[in-house]
Amino acid sequence: MKPYDLPDATWLTRAQHSGWACVFCRAPLSKGAVKAGRAEGMIGAHDMSIDVYACPSCALQLGLIERLPEGAPR
Numbered sequence: 001m002k003p004y005d006l007p008d009a010t011w012l013t014r015a016q017h018s019g020w021a022c023v024f025c026r027a028p029l030s031k032g033a034v035k036a037g038r039a040e041g042m043i044g045a046h047d048m049s050i051d052v053y054a055c056p057s058c059a060l061q062l063g064l065i066e067r068l069p070e071g072a073p074r
């Protein structure tokens with residue numbers, strides 16, 4: 001069981017769905033993105049489930065990483 005909830009895949013913005021933005025705060029991801037898990041969801045028969053990513057500060061807050069990576073934006 002994860003200690004946090006991922007949004008439904010059908011609620012993601014296009015940027016989040018494409019892995020360009022943090023799944024939690026929508027910050028654009030550049031350095032230090034952390035895989036946050038898999039958001040799941042269906043639209044009709046289409047499985048929209050997709051791997052999603054967190055920015056370093058959300059990842060830190062959620063305990064996905066122990067410290068900010070070198071050079072990561074705060």
Ligand SMILES: [Zn+2]
Nearest residue numbers: 022025055058
């Ligand atoms: Zn974030």
